Structures are given as structure tokens and as C-alpha cells.
Amino acid sequence: MQESASFSAESYFATQPAPPSLAEDIASVQEFVARQAAQNRNVVLVTSGGTTVPLELNVVRFLDNFSAGTRGATSAEYFLKAGYAVIFMHRQFSLQPFSRHYSHSTNPFLDFLAVEGGGGAAADTVGVTADKRADADLLSVLTAYKRVQVAGTLHTLTFVTVNDYLWLLRAVSQELSVLRRRAMYYLAAAVSDFFLPRQKMSEHKIQSGKGSLHIEMDQVPKVLKPMVEEWTRDGYIVSFKLETDEHLLIPKARAALERYGHQVVIGNELHTRKMQVVFVERKRKPLPPLPPGAEDAEPEASTDINEPIPSAAADAPAAESTRTDDATEVVVDGNRTTNEDGEATLGPPPPPKPQAPPATHDDESMTFVESWLRIASQPPAGTTMAQVKEIEEDIIAELVRRHTAWIEHA
Amino acid sequence: MQESASFSAESYFATQPAPPSLAEDIASVQEFVARQAAQNRNVVLVTSGGTTVPLELNVVRFLDNFSAGTRGATSAEYFLKAGYAVIFMHRQFSLQPFSRHYSHSTNPFLDFLAVEGGGGAAADTVGVTADKRADADLLSVLTAYKRVQVAGTLHTLTFVTVNDYLWLLRAVSQELSVLRRRAMYYLAAAVSDFFLPRQKMSEHKIQSGKGSLHIEMDQVPKVLKPMVEEWTRDGYIVSFKLETDEHLLIPKARAALERYGHQVVIGNELHTRKMQVVFVERKRKPLPPLPPGAEDAEPEASTDINEPIPSAAADAPAAESTRTDDATEVVVDGNRTTNEDGEATLGPPPPPKPQAPPATHDDESMTFVESWLRIASQPPAGTTMAQVKEIEEDIIAELVRRHTAWIEHA
Incomplete structure (x- = not known):
């Protein structure tokens, strides 16, 4: 070697x-x-x-x-x-x-159980504590778990x-x-x-006696x-790109798609990853016919399967984009409508972060579509599990939709 | 900096x-x-x-x-x-x-629970599965847990x-x-x-684009x-020394005691750590009077609180030691006597591993006592938890004994 x-x-x-x-x-x-x-x-x-x-x-x-x-x-x-x-x-x-x-740290299961005296000569048994027997979260998780089994x-x-x-x-x-x-x-x-x-x-x-460690x-x-x-x-291949420097997110997601040729990169930044992600896809578009003498062809902004939501799109990175091949759409979702206690947390999504200038592409026929997916900030502590919106619910719904289209368009 | x-x-x-x-x-x-x-x-x-x-x-x-x-x-x-x-x-x-x-991997607690139909108009509730209600291990752990709470x-x-x-x-x-x-x-x-x-x-x-990583x-x-x-x-201070090269264990434990001056080092080797450990302690002994012309003083072998068990001591590293200040004792313990199914696993402890020559000491008045603590190999899979002997039970019993003496001899 x-x-x-x-x-x-x-x-x-x-x-x-x-x-x-x-x-x-x-x-x-x-x-x-x-x-x-x-x-x-x-x-x-x-x-x-x-x-x-x-x-x-x-x-x-x-x-x-x-x-x-x-x-x-x-x-x-x-x-x-x-x-x-x-x-x-x-x-x-x-x-x-x-x-x-x-x-085991935040919700230890031994706290769900109690030793129940058998009474008289009967031996002790283990039961669920009274306050957890009808716990809606536990019932819901347990039911889903048993169904999958x-x-x-x-x-x-x-x-x-x-x-x-x-x-x-x-x-x-x-x-x-x-x-x-x-x-x-x-x-x-x-x-x-x-x-x-x-x-x-x-x-x-490795022994520590020899001073500093080199790896x-x-x-x-x-x-x-x-x-x-x-x-x-x-197959439909989805990769993730996690960065701590948000300016690297889109350029690196695009570079990955160009290099590997798979279907979607989901980009997320370490500190906001539970609230927003960006779907980055490639779109291959035919080059428009070049007018005589033109140096630069600007392909039209591509559209995704989703229609952008106008009120949110006004805030979207596309507005700040300097290139029309930097098409960006925003998929918005608030907390689920059944969340009756969470109204204070509903409202417009946070404005998107400033976006890095798009990477330059040798192949001008390569365009990218970025779709932001955000959820509203989390409801206050004490809210039940069923009331907490998880961004993965929307990520999976979106992927299932895209995967279904991918299968049907074969 | x-x-x-x-x-x-x-x-x-x-x-x-x-x-x-x-x-x-x-x-x-x-x-x-x-x-x-x-x-x-x-x-x-x-x-x-x-x-x-x-x-x-x-x-x-x-x-x-x-x-x-x-x-x-x-x-x-x-x-x-x-x-x-x-x-x-x-x-x-x-x-x-x-x-x-x-x-969650080997004994997932959701498998202990069942959704119980309320019957008629009553809502579902969560209960402990029938086979776990009288589970001796679960009852024992749960009882100890609640007592500590x-x-x-x-x-x-x-x-x-x-x-x-x-x-x-x-x-x-x-x-x-x-x-x-x-x-x-x-x-x-x-x-x-x-x-x-x-x-x-x-x-x-750290970005990976730049070739290999140096730390x-x-x-x-x-x-x-x-x-x-x-x-x-x-305070009574016990440190651990984990090595993968068993020859380093005793020398490094002794060096730590000399350098830091605390009470006990418990040495263990990565692959045998659940079956045997060695307690290493310092004993300071007065120098014997030097005979005229003698170059080397050999202090007597020290004794520990425990009496060595003769049958096991015959196998002990002390027999291979080239120095009498390398006093070694063996504390032996089989599986607990209530383990009626584990007889096949009882028997003499495994022979101790060959031991490195003792480190040289500038201060010849410093002697060390090594006490091996071993348990028999584990009973076959399927044995209940209560039947599995854990070496920590003996380690703690020994430390409690030494700590009690330490408090009383203040």
C-alpha cells in the first residue's frame, strides 16, 4: 500500500x-x-x-x-x-x-411501569402506571409499532x-x-x-506518553x-448534504448532483435542520436557439411539480437570484390544522436565509431547481407529541409524491 | 496561544x-x-x-x-x-x-407493552404484555429502581x-x-x-476537497x-487503566500510583474486562537495615487485607515474578451459589496471563500489591439476568470493604 x-x-x-x-x-x-x-x-x-x-x-x-x-x-x-x-x-x-x-434520558420507560402488589398470597406483578394507561402518545406509538410488526x-x-x-x-x-x-x-x-x-x-x-497526537x-x-x-x-436516490456554513449548502448540493447524477439532494444546515431543508434537483433543458452574436444563453426559469405559493414566493431566494437558471420554489407548510393549541406558532414561515451566488456551470443546459420546505417554529414545551409537527412528515410526503411520479413516468 | x-x-x-x-x-x-x-x-x-x-x-x-x-x-x-x-x-x-x-436494540421496551381493547364503548389502554407481568428480572430491576427513587x-x-x-x-x-x-x-x-x-x-x-486529513x-x-x-x-480515589496490550497493564498501573499518589488502580484488558480485573495498590514499607556491603535491599513481600487463596495462588503471576516487591495476590470468586443452571461454567478461574517484568523503581521502599479478581465464564444464553454473575458485584464489594477500612483507620 x-x-x-x-x-x-x-x-x-x-x-x-x-x-x-x-x-x-x-x-x-x-x-x-x-x-x-x-x-x-x-x-x-x-x-x-x-x-x-x-x-x-x-x-x-x-x-x-x-x-x-x-x-x-x-x-x-x-x-x-x-x-x-x-x-x-x-x-x-x-x-x-x-x-x-x-x-432513556428524557422519557425513561421504567417510569411508565409500577410494581403492583398481588394482594394476599398472590405475587407482585408489573403493570403500567395509572397515568400512562390511557396516554394518547403512547397508544399512538404502540399501535403503529405493533401494526408494522x-x-x-x-x-x-x-x-x-x-x-x-x-x-x-x-x-x-x-x-x-x-x-x-x-x-x-x-x-x-x-x-x-x-x-x-x-x-x-x-x-x-496509541500511547499518550509521546506528546501530541498526529493523525x-x-x-x-x-x-x-x-x-x-x-x-x-x-432507483430513486436521495442524498443529504449537511453544512454548518449555510453559504456552502446550495453550491455543494449542485456540485453533488452534477458529479453523481442522482435524483435529489436534500440540503440542511446544522442549526436549522429541524425547521427547514432545501430539495435540490437537476433539470435538463434544451438550449434555446442562440440569436446571432449572442454570448450568453439564459434558459427560462424551470418549474417544478409544485406550483409556488405566491405569498411565500415573494420572500423566496429566487427574488434575490442574479441568474434565471437559479430557479427556486418554496413549499410552505404550517403546523397541522388540528393543532388547536399551537396557534401562536402559526404564521408565515421565517424569511429564507440569504443565498450564495449560484455556481457557474460549464454546461449551460444544466439547470437546478431548489424547493425550500419549512415548518413553523415549535410549539411550547408541554405540548403533546401528536401536536408537534416534524419536518420529516413533509419531507417524506414530498418524496413519496416525487417517487410516484418517477415510477409512473418510466 | x-x-x-x-x-x-x-x-x-x-x-x-x-x-x-x-x-x-x-x-x-x-x-x-x-x-x-x-x-x-x-x-x-x-x-x-x-x-x-x-x-x-x-x-x-x-x-x-x-x-x-x-x-x-x-x-x-x-x-x-x-x-x-x-x-x-x-x-x-x-x-x-x-x-x-x-x-432499545436487544430488549426493546415496546415489546413489553400491549394495546388492550377497552371492550364495548371503553377506549383502548396500554398494559404490560401477559408474559412480562410476572417477569422476575423486570420485577427485580423495577423494585430496585423505585427504591432508589x-x-x-x-x-x-x-x-x-x-x-x-x-x-x-x-x-x-x-x-x-x-x-x-x-x-x-x-x-x-x-x-x-x-x-x-x-x-x-x-x-x-472541515472540507474534504483537499485530500487527506491531518489532525x-x-x-x-x-x-x-x-x-x-x-x-x-x-477521599478514596479509584482510577481505571484500560489497555489492549496486556503487558502494559501492571507497569502502567504502578506508574500511575507513583505519579498521582491515589489509592487504587483497577487494571483491565479490553477483551477480558468482564471476566477479570486487577487491583493495584501501593504499600510503603520501611527499608530493612542494610547489611554491610549490600547493594540491593529486597523488601519482604507485602500482604494485603485478603489472604491469598492457595489453590489459585499457585497459578498466580507472583510465581513468575523475578522480584519480591512484585507481590501478587489472587481473589477468586465463582458464580454465585444460587446459580443452579450454571454448573457447567463453574470451575477454576482461567490461568492468569503472563505478566510483564515489573517496572524498576528508584525508590526501593515502594512496593505494590496486585490482587486479581476473576469470575467464571458466563452461563449460556437464555439464562435469566439474575443468574448472570457480573464482575462489578465483586469489584464493588471489595471496594466497599477497603473504603470502610480507610474510614475506620483515619
Whole structure:
């Protein structure tokens, strides 16, 4: 292994070892996909949580990516409610659909239970505490959970390291590809950009006696390209782009679409990700005929499936755009109308953030459509779970709509 | 800030910012300690889980230390059962006493619940599934949990970063020091050896476009020394030493005792840590009178509070030791006698691993006592929780014994 080796997806899989559980995981996915195909269900692969990069073979230290798995676990729940079968591929111990509502820290389940004296000679038993027996949130979560168990529409896989993740992603994508356009790939995991090849790893715990620590890592190969071109066939692929510098969001989302050729990038900024996201899509448009002597062709602003909502569109980034190929639409949604206690939080969405100037494109025929999706700020604490609007509900509704169109327009 | 700055505890706290919740956490600890002191209880600080080192101010990536928090959460439970009040200072989302038995992955609590039809016009309610109502494990955990809640003997604090941890550790140690010898410090957290000073941190997510990633970190100051000498007064301090290279375990444990002057190091090796640990203590002995012309004084082998168990001692590292100041004792314990199904797993403990030659000591009057503590291998899967022996039960029993002696010999 050269010190300066740069990994392609091909050289990565040729040199890095497969996780021991891979064959077993693949067999379970094959069985799951076959069953869903027989029942004519769409299947979505949801990846969730952060991947780690171990620094030692006997792992004591590792590099990690910030993610509790909220986006993925919440999204999986809404996909299940929408009738999809879900392969939930998540970081071990990250949040999972349904149980995510009962974190041991904030909502410990032992507080839901009570020891009930049997009375007389009868032994003690465990029961649900009186105040939780008719709890609407618990009933709702439990009912949805049991329904999914009966339907058999949720299949869970776990990963820890970025190596586990890459091997699993390739294998599951290949298995899902038999569904062609009915397969969706929703890549919400926070995947490491850098890793330490097995061949460079220290066997034992790095000792601290020698002063400061130097780590040098290689880039993780960009697997979206082989995923689009080789592992899947006509699947609907959604990737996420998380940034902390909001000015990088749109340019980087566009660059990803240009480079990998998949369907949608959902962009989100670390601190506002629960309130707003942006869907970025490519639109290929025929070049308008060039008038004689013209240097620059400006394609018309493209339109998306949605009609922009006029009142909100007035605030939209499109108004500030300096190029007409920077078409931007806004999808607005307030809190659900059944939220009778949340009126104070309803109202117009927050104004969109200033947007970076669009990236320049060599290919002027490439246009992008950006659709912002926002929810109103959260209702005050003490509101019941059912009253709290989650942005994932709207993200999944929008994706299901687009995926349906994608299947029908095949 | 100099590039090459090396941090003492003093310069660390002078330059790195305190976590925002510190004042509130200190106030809660003050109240807790005062209440326990009034009730004449011993108090132990248990630290648990791994600390992180963020690489960016807006955290996307961080270095982490491998730890689910099993050792700390399990130990806290046994301290509570032994009548101690416990300040459980743990990594956010790491395992906690009692709830640790119900991981969302391996023992999801929603499987304990059922929706029960109200019948007729009555609404649905939530109940415990029939097979769990009389579950002995659940009853036992729940009873212990409720008892601790009523007694008010568990106080929980959380940290994420190594910076949170260091600030909290200093503050809690200072608060606990009013209890003098009745305070114990059980430092089971997996604390980063390296960190990135605030002044060197990148504000935004490190971009991956520029090839490989280089990280250079500074050493975290060794805080055990100021903890012994300044933050606490006569407290009983137990630190842990985790290694993957077993040959480093004893030498490093001894070096820590020499350097910091605390009471006990519990050494454990990553892969055997649930089956065996070694207690390492210092014994100061007067030098025997030197015979005329003698170059080397060999102090007598020291004895510990325990009598070594002869049958096991025959296998013990002491037999292979080349120096008599390398006194080693073995404390052996099989599965509990009530484990009627586990007979196949009982038997002599595994032979101890070969041991590294003892470190050389400038001060020949310094001797060490090593006491191995082992449990038999685990019973087969399907055994109930109550039948599974946990090594923490014996670790805590031994520490309570030593701490009691420490208090009485004041």
C-alpha cells in the first residue's frame, strides 16, 4: 500500500476487509426484498446515524460523526406510515423508529411501569402506571409499532464503522436493484469523509506518553457515483448534504448532483435542520436557439411539480437570484390544522436565509431547481407529541409524491 | 496561544471555557451532598462512558473513546445496593443504572407493552404484555429502581466533551471533599488523552476537497494529581487503566500510583474486562537495615487485607515474578451459589496471563500489591439476568470493604 494511495470505490473494496456479518445480512435482505416484491410494495433503504473511523485495530479511540439518528429514525416512521417497506440501516445504538420517543434520558420507560402488589398470597406483578394507561402518545406509538410488526415491513441492519457502512450499502443496493424504479434510497447517515486504511492502523492503543497526537487519514471514496451507475438500476436516490456554513449548502448540493447524477439532494444546515431543508434537483433543458452574436444563453426559469405559493414566493431566494437558471420554489407548510393549541406558532414561515451566488456551470443546459420546505417554529414545551409537527412528515410526503411520479413516468 | 503549548491543569482551566450548565450542575450537587451528609451516607462519584474531542466549533466530527458505559452503570447499581449515595456523571446517552437492562436494540421496551381493547364503548389502554407481568428480572430491576427513587440516593450529571468532563470533575470533587474520607471517587469514564484547544479549532466543518486529513492534538492535562492534592481531602480515589496490550497493564498501573499518589488502580484488558480485573495498590514499607556491603535491599513481600487463596495462588503471576516487591495476590470468586443452571461454567478461574517484568523503581521502599479478581465464564444464553454473575458485584464489594477500612483507620 502506497503512503499516498487514493482510494476509488473499486480499490477500496479490493483492499479493505468485509465485515464478518455481511453474508448473513445479505441473506436477510434478500428474503425481505423478495417478500415485499411479492406483496407489491415499494421499498426504501433508510441509512441513519454516524459512521466511525477506528484509529486502532483493538478499538479504543475512533473518529465519529455527529448524529443521534433523529432524521433517519423519524423518516423511517413516516415511510412506514406511507405504506413503504423500510430497510433501516443504522448506527448501532442510534435512534430507531418508534422507540425514539422513549429515550432513556428524557422519557425513561421504567417510569411508565409500577410494581403492583398481588394482594394476599398472590405475587407482585408489573403493570403500567395509572397515568400512562390511557396516554394518547403512547397508544399512538404502540399501535403503529405493533401494526408494522404484524405487517413485517421493517427490516433493521446495524453498522458501526464506515467500513461496515460501505460494504453494507453496496450489498443492500445491489439486492434492492431488482425492484428497479420501485426502490428508493434515502441516505441520511452521517458518513465519514476520511478513514484510516486497515494497512495503516495501529494494532494497540496509541500511547499518550509521546506528546501530541498526529493523525493522517485518507479520503473515503465517493460511492454515490458507482451506486448510481453500477449498484442500482433506475432507483430513486436521495442524498443529504449537511453544512454548518449555510453559504456552502446550495453550491455543494449542485456540485453533488452534477458529479453523481442522482435524483435529489436534500440540503440542511446544522442549526436549522429541524425547521427547514432545501430539495435540490437537476433539470435538463434544451438550449434555446442562440440569436446571432449572442454570448450568453439564459434558459427560462424551470418549474417544478409544485406550483409556488405566491405569498411565500415573494420572500423566496429566487427574488434575490442574479441568474434565471437559479430557479427556486418554496413549499410552505404550517403546523397541522388540528393543532388547536399551537396557534401562536402559526404564521408565515421565517424569511429564507440569504443565498450564495449560484455556481457557474460549464454546461449551460444544466439547470437546478431548489424547493425550500419549512415548518413553523415549535410549539411550547408541554405540548403533546401528536401536536408537534416534524419536518420529516413533509419531507417524506414530498418524496413519496416525487417517487410516484418517477415510477409512473418510466 | 503558543503552537507548542503543553497544558497543566492550571493552564487548562485558565484558557478553556467552562460549559454553560456548570453553575447549575454545581448547585444541584451541593444540595445532593448536603442531603446525603445529613443522612450520614457515604457518597461515591461514578464517572462513566467516553469523552469526545470535537474537531470543529460547530461540531460535525469528533474523536471519541470506546465505551458503552457498562462498567460505570453496572457499578453504580451495586454501589446503590450497598447503601451508597451515587453521583452518576456519565456521557450523554451512555448506559445508566437500571435502564441499562433494557437497551432499545436487544430488549426493546415496546415489546413489553400491549394495546388492550377497552371492550364495548371503553377506549383502548396500554398494559404490560401477559408474559412480562410476572417477569422476575423486570420485577427485580423495577423494585430496585423505585427504591432508589424514593430514597433519593442517585444524582445524574451528563457530559459530552472532555472539556465538559474536566470542568465537572473538578467542581464535583471540590463539592464532595466536605465529606472527607466518606467520599469515594470511582473514575470509570474513558477519558480522552488528547484534545484540540478551543484556540486551534476550526469554526466550520472541515472540507474534504483537499485530500487527506491531518489532525494534531495536544495532551489532556493529567488531572489526577491536582485531584489528589488540591480538589479532594482524604477521599478514596479509584482510577481505571484500560489497555489492549496486556503487558502494559501492571507497569502502567504502578506508574500511575507513583505519579498521582491515589489509592487504587483497577487494571483491565479490553477483551477480558468482564471476566477479570486487577487491583493495584501501593504499600510503603520501611527499608530493612542494610547489611554491610549490600547493594540491593529486597523488601519482604507485602500482604494485603485478603489472604491469598492457595489453590489459585499457585497459578498466580507472583510465581513468575523475578522480584519480591512484585507481590501478587489472587481473589477468586465463582458464580454465585444460587446459580443452579450454571454448573457447567463453574470451575477454576482461567490461568492468569503472563505478566510483564515489573517496572524498576528508584525508590526501593515502594512496593505494590496486585490482587486479581476473576469470575467464571458466563452461563449460556437464555439464562435469566439474575443468574448472570457480573464482575462489578465483586469489584464493588471489595471496594466497599477497603473504603470502610480507610474510614475506620483515619
